[in-house]
Amino acid sequence: MQFMQAIWKQARVEKRRIVLAEGEERRNLIAAGKIIENSLADLILIGNEENIRNNAKEIGVDIDGATIADPDKSDKLQQYIEEFYEIRKNKGMTLEKAEKIVRDPLYFGTMMVKMGDADGMVSGAIHTTGDLLRPGLQIVKTAPGTKVVSGFFAMMIPNCDYGEAGMLLFADCAVNPNPTAEELASIAITTAETCRTLCNTEPRVAMLSFSTMGSASNELVDKVRLAAEIAKKQRPDLDIDGELQLDAAIDREVAALKAPNSPVAGKANVLVFPDLQAGNIGYKLVHRFAKASAIGPICQGFAKPINDLSRGCSPEDIVNVVAVTAVQAQKCN
Known part of the structure; x- marks a missing residue:
């Protein structure tokens, strides 16, 4: 904590x-x-x-x-x-x-x-x-330049090396049921800024999907891939990458196999979920199964x-x- x-x-x-x-x-x-x-x-x-x-x-x-x-x-x-x-x-x-x-x-x-x-x-x-x-x-x-309000959880996972010694930000887990690619990009950028200002940590943002760098083809994957492209174009100063599967996003060994050229894979500390169902389920799984502390939902973008x-x-x-x-x-x- x-x-x-x-x-x-x-x-x-x-x-x-x-x-x-x-x-x-x-x-x-x-x-x-x-x-x-x-x-x-x-x-x-x-x-x-x-x-x-x-x-x-x-x-x-x-x-x-x-x-x-x-x-x-x-x-x-x-x-x-x-x-x-x-x-x-x-x-x-x-x-x-x-x-x-x-x-x-x-x-x-x-x-x-x-x-x-x-x-x-x-x-x-x-x-x-x-x-x-x-x-x-x-x-x-909303704050100037912010397209959507979103909600994140600060997850503190005991005895864990992922993220920042077990701390990761999960977004959006509270507000937007099915964000567009543009909205998902905005959520990624806003959460990255939150990581910098609130956690005093340089963000490494993974745009999550069931595909890693083109391993699957589907309109759901396309949305995440486009969101990552938009976010990187808007904020080239931030480390944002995707689409990435969860294991590729946080595990260095998996990342070396699935996304060896990614600046984020294997060391993400901000996880951006493709929709609210995934985000809400994801944080609750980690909260219950890993006995993690979940601080939030904290709103960002107001x-x-x-x-x-x-x-x-x-x-x-x-x-x-x-x-x-x-x-x-x-x-x-």
């Missing part, structure tokens, strides 16, 4: 204001206590203040270091409503609709990030990924950090995603 130790250390250097949009939920409250105790972020809990404090008291969590924001009582509510209306009026938004929508904790939290009253947001313990992405894409939108959680997340998962979000926010400035 050297990756998370480094993230925690960096998060403490310059604390950021991070919203937990599900502030009344008990796992979030347990996580909040640990985040405050470890000085990882200045927390903002969204919800009814009485419910938050009562729930925290029942489970014995001290949240005195957190700010509580109740949308219905906030002095920022009207400002957020008017700004959301301005953002969405060309899509048919009315002030009446905006007033109802912005009171939703996920929309309210996203407006906090948009307006500079928070630096990032985390949600997903009781909401779907779609619930998180919708306000994010409507309000914060103009400001907004991150998702699995609905099966633990309080420790929430703590780690908040820490990553805080570091992402530092990188935005």
